[in-house]
Amino acid sequence: MNEQILLTPGPTPIPPESLAEEAKPIIHHRTKEFGDIFQEAQVNLQYIFQTQEKVFTLTSSGTGGMECAVVNLISPGMKVIVASIGAFGERWIKILSAFGANVVPVRAEWGYAVKPAELSEALAKNPDAKIIFSTLTDTSTAVACDIKAYGEITAKSNVILVVDAISGLGGQEVHMDDWGVDALVSASQKGLMAAPGLGFISFSKKAWPFVLEAKAPRFYWDIRTIEKAFHNSETPFTPAISLLRATNASMRIIKKMTMPAVWKQARDLAKYTRDYGKSLDLELFPKDPCDVLTSFNVPQGVDGKKIVQDILDKYNISIAGGQEKLAGKVVRIAHMGFIQRNEIEKGMKALGEFLKAQKVVAAAS
């Protein structure tokens, strides 16, 4: 069988240069050699985040980065607003609730973005809210939010804007500084085209007083400690050295390509995927679709829960099904990071053949 084609919205395929870095002998992390890796990562991450601020590396899944944002910004009882567009907006709510925040959810119907006007309204109704938590792209619904417009709203107030860009960064356009994002969270295994295991987070100058005043208990995620070590090009705890080295190799490709080209590629592949879907009579699930993955409704009469495993077994192509309330109802094809157009073509072709076969079976029974 051919090598597996990975079209899931993270982990995404890893370029050979990055895989090769993972296989290099390990080095110690309190050395000049590691300091060089650390500093290169910093330059690369600042470019991809589009920020002048420090970008901190965490040894964690992306969700660890979200928890890091929460415990470094909130105090128990603090009122915050969450703009939720899917499973990952709900994750903000769960983490914030676990740490005692007073959460005001602004939920969009799944498939839609939270409109900037809805956020303004929530802020007007809750003048004591201190922070807005949001999602750049939610892979559960394949929806993107208008973060630029959110930033224009918070820029006029003392409220800070936190963005989960775990699945969006390196695909969906975002400018941390220019758009007024006060905390941006991401991870290694999506648009950054590296293996999972690293989280990344950056705070604006407006967010920093929150970091200093937050009363949520924190140790592993404590940005005050992490920032101190940062000055020595170190992390306070043993970092995932091989993953950071590998992420640098992937980020070099992104830098060489330039961010505008990365964003355009995602937009182009999104259009390609949707046009292909249209030719298969597939209906798009999201009404406010993002650029990094596409979600199609599973046609009536088709067993949506079988699609993913069947296509993996028959074609060795890994696509994603629906999560939580969309389980069995949608199929998702990612077009982020190192995913190539010809791989998407193969995935869509396989999906078309699978659906055709199902229809024949359905018609015969």
Add this chain to the structure above:
Amino acid sequence: MNEQILLTPGPTPIPPESLAEEAKPIIHHRTKEFGDIFQEAQVNLQYIFQTQEKVFTLTSSGTGGMECAVVNLISPGMKVIVASIGAFGERWIKILSAFGANVVPVRAEWGYAVKPAELSEALAKNPDAKIIFSTLTDTSTAVACDIKAYGEITAKSNVILVVDAISGLGGQEVHMDDWGVDALVSASQKGLMAAPGLGFISFSKKAWPFVLEAKAPRFYWDIRTIEKAFHNSETPFTPAISLLRATNASMRIIKKMTMPAVWKQARDLAKYTRDYGKSLDLELFPKDPCDVLTSFNVPQGVDGKKIVQDILDKYNISIAGGQEKLAGKVVRIAHMGFIQRNEIEKGMKALGEFLKAQKVVAAAS
């Protein structure tokens, strides 16, 4: 220059089989293929932990595993005892304090273990203490504690015993079940001979009610969620897939070797290193030395802060200096995991040459 020799107490050298696994194309983590990796890891980890309990994999540094133990066991205000033998005992105290525990520290002078009798005494004085936090081997002091004796003390009471075995596991003898350890924490990059980025933790049946009743806020580390996903051979958040696959390759070597042989090898290499040190007139720092690394006092008149960088620059051998209050006062040579006797020999030879050169300089000046 030859390939670097790594004699630091974590990260430690990685076997080629394990490095090769890191470089394999990434796969998705909600698949049967990942389930197989997960299940193999479980069998391997149970053997190395010497436990019948589930061993949970965390995407984190070892310190993340320590925080995981704390937030899943304590409630704010709970009285706990920490047996501290160095920097990592102090880390228990810092994490516990951050999450609001009422910490009773039992500190040994650096270089000594906390005696079981001291723990019994602390328990007698603090009958309301619920948990003892301890360290199997503390790399800052190169000391080991008598965990078996600690377990005999807690077995007679309702108190549970938590052990940080991050640097000890896969070198220093420990039997989670037979010794009555109620929570054992470890990580991938020391005795387990894999790249850093994974934490491991297991809880005894006696510890489980603590997990269910703990009131410390938790989300990323929440073992209740992690345990639920475990039943599907999954983790709740994207795991560090390539690192777990690689850790399996390293653990296969350990299993083939058998744990008694692993423990004996560490003891033998410890003796070899100490005998070599004696031949260089080096004085051992710890009075209760562990098997996984050796710490020597820096001789008078030698600039201890220069040793590490000088030996790295001249010989391409990476050894460790002292941490915190031992900075500049000790040098540390690890003999855990995949470190070979001939590598230790080269490291000790380099150390001897360095010290000799320093003495000549000192005598001439």
